[in-house]
Amino acid sequence: MQRLPLCAEACEEELASTSSLESNLEGLASVLEADLPNYKTKIIRILCECVVKLPEKQAVYTTLVGLLNSKNYNFGGEVRFLADLVNCRVIVAGSLLALFDNFVEVTLEDNIPQVRSDWYVYAVLASLPWVGRELYEKKELEFQKLLVTIDNYISKRQKIHVPALQVWLSDQPHPQEEYLDCLWAQIKNVRSNKWLEKQVSRPYMAFDSVLCEALQHTLPQIIPPSHNEEIMYPLPTVIFRMFDYTDVPEELAIPGSHAIERYLIEEHLSHIINTFHLERKDCAAALLSFTTKNKIPLDYMITEVMFGHLFRLPTSPYLEIMIGSTLIELCKLQPKSMPQLAQATEMLYERLDTMKTPCIERFANWFAYHLSNFQFRWSWEDWSECTQVNPLMPKPKFVSEVLHKCLRLSYHQRIKDSVPESFQDLVPVKPQANYKYEEEGSAQLPGLMTAHQLLEAIRSKCTPEETLVLLKEVPNPLADDTDEPSHHPLRIDVFVSTLLHLGSKSFSHSFAAIAKFHYVLKTLAESEEGQICLLKTMYEVWSTHPQMMVVLTDKLLKTQIVDCSAVANWLFSADMAADFTKNYVWEIMHSTIHKMSKHVEKLQKEAEEARDLLDAHKKKIADGLDYDDDDDVPTEEMVERMEERLELVQNQQKRLFLIIFQRFIIILTDHLARCESESMDYQTPWYKWVIERLQEVFLAHHGLVFRYINTLESLLFTSDIDIHILEEIIEYHRQGS
Amino acid sequence: SRSEQERQLLESSTLYVGNLSFYTTEEQIHELFGRCGDIKRIVMGLDKVRKTPCGFCFMEYYTRADAEMALRYVNGTRLDDRIVRTDWDVGFKEGRQYGRG
Numbered sequence: 001m002q003r004l005p006l007c008a009e010a011c012e013e014e015l016a017s018t019s020s021l022e023s024n025l026e027g028l029a030s031v032l033e034a035d036l037p038n039y040k041t042k043i044i045r046i047l048c049e050c051v052v053k054l055p056e057k058q059a060v061y062t063t064l065v066g067l068l069n070s071k072n073y074n075f076g077g078e079v080r081f082l083a084d085l086v087n088c089r090v091i092v093a094g095s096l097l098a099l100f101d102n103f104v105e106v107t108l109e110d111n112i113p114q115v116r117s118d119w120y121v122y123a124v125l126a127s128l129p130w131v132g133r134e135l136y137e138k139k140e141l142e143f144q145k146l147l148v149t150i151d152n153y154i155s156k157r158q159k160i161h162v163p164a165l166q167v168w169l170s171d172q173p174h175p176q177e178e179y180l181d182c183l184w185a186q187i188k189n190v191r192s193n194k195w196l197e198k199q200v201s202r203p204y205m206a207f208d209s210v211l212c213e214a215l216q217h218t219l220p221q222i223i224p225p226s227h228n229e230e231i232m233y234p235l236p237t238v239i240f241r242m243f244d245y246t247d248v249p250e251e252l253a254i255p256g257s258h259a260i261e262r263y264l265i266e267e268h269l270s271h272i273i274n275t276f277h278l279e280r281k282d283c284a285a286a287l288l289s290f291t292t293k294n295k296i297p298l299d300y301m302i303t304e305v306m307f308g309h310l311f312r313l314p315t316s317p318y319l320e321i322m323i324g325s326t327l328i329e330l331c332k333l334q335p336k337s338m339p340q341l342a343q344a345t346e347m348l349y350e351r352l353d354t355m356k357t358p359c360i361e362r363f364a365n366w367f368a369y370h371l372s373n374f375q376f377r378w379s380w381e382d383w384s385e386c387t388q389v390n391p392l393m394p395k396p397k398f399v400s401e402v403l404h405k406c407l408r409l410s411y412h413q414r415i416k417d418s419v420p421e422s423f424q425d426l427v428p429v430k431p432q433a434n435y436k437y438e439e440e441g442s443a444q445l446p447g448l449m450t451a452h453q454l455l456e457a458i459r460s461k462c463t464p465e466e467t468l469v470l471l472k473e474v475p476n477p478l479a480d481d482t483d484e485p486s487h488h489p490l491r492i493d494v495f496v497s498t499l500l501h502l503g504s505k506s507f508s509h510s511f512a513a514i515a516k517f518h519y520v521l522k523t524l525a526e527s528e529e530g531q532i533c534l535l536k537t538m539y540e541v542w543s544t545h546p547q548m549m550v551v552l553t554d555k556l557l558k559t560q561i562v563d564c565s566a567v568a569n570w571l572f573s574a575d576m577a578a579d580f581t582k583n584y585v586w587e588i589m590h591s592t593i594h595k596m597s598k599h600v601e602k603l604q605k606e607a608e609e610a611r612d613l614l615d616a617h618k619k620k621i622a623d624g625l626d627y628d629d630d631d632d633v634p635t636e637e638m639v640e641r642m643e644e645r646l647e648l649v650q651n652q653q654k655r656l657f658l659i660i661f662q663r664f665i666i667i668l669t670d671h672l673a674r675c676e677s678e679s680m681d682y683q684t685p686w687y688k689w690v691i692e693r694l695q696e697v698f699l700a701h702h703g704l705v706f707r708y709i710n711t712l713e714s715l716l717f718t719s720d721i722d723i724h725i726l727e728e729i730i731e732y733h734r735q736g737s
Numbered sequence: 738s739r740s741e742q743e744r745q746l747l748e749s750s751t752l753y754v755g756n757l758s759f760y761t762t763e764e765q766i767h768e769l770f771g772r773c774g775d776i777k778r779i780v781m782g783l784d785k786v787r788k789t790p791c792g793f794c795f796m797e798y799y800t801r802a803d804a805e806m807a808l809r810y811v812n813g814t815r816l817d818d819r820i821v822r823t824d825w826d827v828g829f830k831e832g833r834q835y836g837r838g
Contacts, residue, residue: 319772321811409768410817506762506764507764507767507779547767
């Protein structure tokens, strides 16, 4: 028994060991052989674990299984699915092929989502680099047939989702290929090379004479489970490429985009990141000790894979800061060769004109973070051309967003001093609260008196009620004889600007002010118009401090002073037009949608759990099992109330999406009409930002939008809307179906 | 007691953040740590006498998972050119914000 942990350890050790892999494997095989009769299940379990956790070392384990199998036929029959076992003479080639056939047959099923057939085809293609040669030698005809079926499938796949997932709008300089298309091209390449590749380690070669004498297993028939609504399949991706051989020093060749080695290295690097992403230092170290590091331009490939993860659409698989902090570790470990991170930044910058908006945003956020870890040193002069063009163009906009994010991590003077004079127009203005009731020329402002009284009262720690009494003095500009006004803009303006001014010292001061006067704010902003007015006042005070607006809006939502729909309406309002393409507006928008979704999810979970509890309890009573009063069981009435509440919130969520898409359509339609009447090209920089934000909202929340698609379609997406906007929606709709 | 404190540390979603510059503001800290998750509260450490920031703060997240992310990705990186140190904290209590300055 004490020898057992040895198996896992020995496997690990072997990976680090410098002595011959083959002799280690042989030694390990004889140790394990002795333990097999007693600890078979355990050994198999550990082996399975090793294979799952270290797929790139798969060949080591298959060889080990092969060696064990050659000594003891009873062993290998239980380890299945590994194509590599065919190479080690554990599994009969024909039976693996039968398994592949079953997988590929999924492509012929009717009424299934494409992601299902994609997944099975991918599973087959991804194992072909290992076993292709063997199948080609042993089962050429059948193998050929399989490949023809795959080829047919690949050629008739829907690829409508591709443009939405691409990082760049252009295929120059590198095409952004769909993942299955790309892998198929790589497989076709290795096939034309007689299935010989240069990346996979094949330790079993040394044991060929032993292994070929073993008795081989036939896999039992394995049929993929049929499709049902519950099964989730991985979503398609596109392959991110930013380098080719011309970017890399001559002595190290980067495999071409359709070379199978490119796929194998990328897969392996992605797998390392996935294994170590929770430990950035280990992650960096593991990436840099890549097995074939001396034969490939490793730093370039790591950079490409890392940025590929960062820019993955609709969402990055990891926190953006994971990528950022791991890149910093890589720079620390490899100070000499990581300058190509700077080269990569230059390249991404040069390609900004065709980069998608959400990716530009992530790029800016990462770059500011990276600069803040390296004293904000950058050769800005190289980019000075961007100061000469329309500031709405991607490059100047990227630079100003980077500087804005740098400012958030630093302070104004520092950022101002770290860029050349010519960049000053792109440096954000110094953030400070603007309190109009204390500025010069404020004497004529209506409400001035009350503002000053409020200032005094709040400073001398008055109660919320006392402020309401003071506010009573202010006349309502909306008042007329007929209708009761929906809100009181002047009161809101006077109170909110005074309160925010007094709390302007820090976030905490502002939060404390909001908390203390929560009741007043809630009273003033009862209607949605009132809430929008409150947000506008906040903008007047803090327009130079986007981060403050982000956290204040967040606070106002969390304390339920404003609703999500009010925030959305405010962001689309004319008052925000000047800032509409700035990232912070979308930071607020996405966080608002996110909060709404979280809220719905929470209530949904609670209602479902309560309903389950109640049902279970009822059943128990019906079965005569449980008579005592359980406190945890909700009453029918309570559950119904929860369900009503859920329905209410779901309707709010639906309304939020309706507002967002409606407002998108209005501003885009206005733009198109204006361009037409002025005979201007509608494809302006503004249009690019806005249409890509629309796409982003669609894509990032596709699950939710899809749930409400019927309502959205009937109310918004009618044939009256302009063809360019309609195209977006049609494209989106096809992706969902 | 000690075991009680250990239990609290295992459940906490609050971090102690140290080695900050005295000039580093709550806003800057928010920007960096906000990249790891939704922040509930930041309590700036203050000099007992002068009531000015003195190089540390308490960072409370809504969830422990987000605090774990901060520990993973922020600890040991730079803010205002200083290497930020983070560690689990049992949770902020009034009075603990006053450091020795």
